[in-house]
Amino acid sequence: MFYGGRAACLLPIILVLCLTRNNCMLPVAEAIWLTIPSSGTKCVSEEIQSNVVVLADYYVIDEHNPDHIPTISARVTSPFGNNLHHNENATHGQFAFTTSESGNYIACFWKDGSHKQHSELTLGVDWKIGIAAKDWDSAAKKEKIEGVELILRRLQGTVEAIRGNLIYLKDREADMREVSEITNARVAWFSIISLGVCIAVTVLQIWYLKRYFVKKKLI
Numbered sequence: 001m002f003y004g005g006r007a008a009c010l011l012p013i014i015l016v017l018c019l020t021r022n023n024c025m026l027p028v029a030e031a032i033w034l035t036i037p038s039s040g041t042k043c044v045s046e047e048i049q050s051n052v053v054v055l056a057d058y059y060v061i062d063e064h065n066p067d068h069i070p071t072i073s074a075r076v077t078s079p080f081g082n083n084l085h086h087n088e089n090a091t092h093g094q095f096a097f098t099t100s101e102s103g104n105y106i107a108c109f110w111k112d113g114s115h116k117q118h119s120e121l122t123l124g125v126d127w128k129i130g131i132a133a134k135d136w137d138s139a140a141k142k143e144k145i146e147g148v149e150l151i152l153r154r155l156q157g158t159v160e161a162i163r164g165n166l167i168y169l170k171d172r173e174a175d176m177r178e179v180s181e182i183t184n185a186r187v188a189w190f191s192i193i194s195l196g197v198c199i200a201v202t203v204l205q206i207w208y209l210k211r212y213f214v215k216k217k218l219i
Contacts, residue, residue, distance in 0.1 A: 031126040036072060036111055038120055043108040048129060049168045052099045057126045058109065059092035070121055071112045079103025088112065102168070131161040 034042050048054065062069045069091045076085035076095055079102070085095035089112055099105065109123055134157065 031124050034109065034123045034125060036109055036121050036123050038111065041108050041110040042123070043106050044125065044127070045104045045106045046127065046129065047102075047104050048099050049102045049164070050099050052130050053096070053134070054099060054105065055094075055096045055128045056107070057092070057094045058107075059124050061122045061124055072109050072121075072123065073112055074107065074109050076105065076107045078105060130164075131157045 032044065034044065036042050058074060060069050060072055071089045071091055073088045074085065074090065074093055074095075075083065076097075078084055078100070084097050084105075085107075087093045107125070107127075111121065
């Protein structure tokens, strides 16, 4: 297993780098900021493979009028258009699900109709995927692990997530290569058929013109 061997070689190096610092900063999701227009919809999308946990929090920010924060509506759809989350008249919300198919998962936000007269607002979205969505504190309490062992568990989860992403990219590349080969074969056959049709039409035109000139005794 190439990926597993490479990950095993990198694990001690990552651990040393982590232990030489005050804390170990593993890859986590960061909040993104969206500007919701007074009319229209703002969407974010992420291409995610199947069997991946997704957890997200979203919240409206209005520094000028914190006592009367406008509400929004939210909808999350799967690559096949299935409704995974829908919320209306909310200033904040949360959605969590496990992906059932690979593709682009889209989260859209828009202002409610009663607040469209106001100007645009700011929305914070904290989108966590895979290993970043795991609650390590609860896992540590449940399994009674801490310190270096907890760091190793996190590193192991990160390595497994990286390996899974590499396998997913490899499979996607194989699928794309197969599609390209099929497309190239179809284009080649189409070119051959087109050339054959052109040759046949040319031969028929020559035969018809020769027959016409012979009939008119021009040749």
